[in-house]
Amino acid sequence: MTRAGSTRTPLGDVSREHARRIFLAVSDPTRRGILDLLLVSESSVSDLVRPFRISQPAISQHLRILRQAGLVRVRRQGRERRYRLRGEQLRAVYDWVAHYERFWTEKLQALGAYLDEDVAGAAE
Amino acid sequence: MTRAGSTRTPLGDVSREHARRIFLAVSDPTRRGILDLLLVSESSVSDLVRPFRISQPAISQHLRILRQAGLVRVRRQGRERRYRLRGEQLRAVYDWVAHYERFWTEKLQALGAYLDEDVAGAAE
């Protein structure tokens, strides 16, 4: 049952679920690569298969995940399917990570690098 | 750096691998929750266990992943281990997603919502 979390606000869970899908979609390097390609131009599936070393079905599966996360949109054109980016959806990621912005904009980075005790875990 | 290039340079693979770990670490909602807690204050493991409904070992395992991604740092203090955020590492995520910023800052959002043919996939 994957999650052990609290099932409190139903509406909150919906958008939280949406955020979850987006973060999950974006966690895969191939899918980020696809999004980066779509940032340049709308593309057919064949266009998207070409740059990668994996099969067409694999790309189609990635595209499905991106679709379900609302990150791309498809349009039929002849026998092709042209995928276009829906970049606005990435705002969820942006908004989250922006909370951490001060860590690289302020100078308190200088405070880092002391007491770097990553114990045992480093080797693994 | 981290660009969509070929899998050639070994150094490129290292940083790409690092980026991969960071995105993967951040893809889990519990781990994002942990980071959000650490944004407020340095915390012991017990502090981090309390807000969640999962076991202490589960949290420790999440912390290991965050450690390996370089997103947190540990310090021993008596019998506690105090975790502190290393927010600068999230810059990789920020830099990536910032490429998409125009999608929600510009007005060309108005162009969206026409030809919304998400076919078949919508139901699933």
Added chain:
DNA sequence: TTGACACATAAGCGATTGCTTATATAAAGT
């Protein structure tokens, strides 16, 4: 030293991931 705490790690397990090959569907070309 013994015990209680704070935490990490190990082992095991079901669910999910990302890939593959095989097959279905749909449009276009002949």
Added chain:
DNA sequence: ACTTTATATAAGCAATCGCTTATGTGTCAA
């Protein structure tokens, strides 16, 4: 009507994930 092209879906599989319980390890307190 066949064939080719473009894509999706299905089925299967090894690897990984996120959790659990059980057990280790280090620290303080008595």
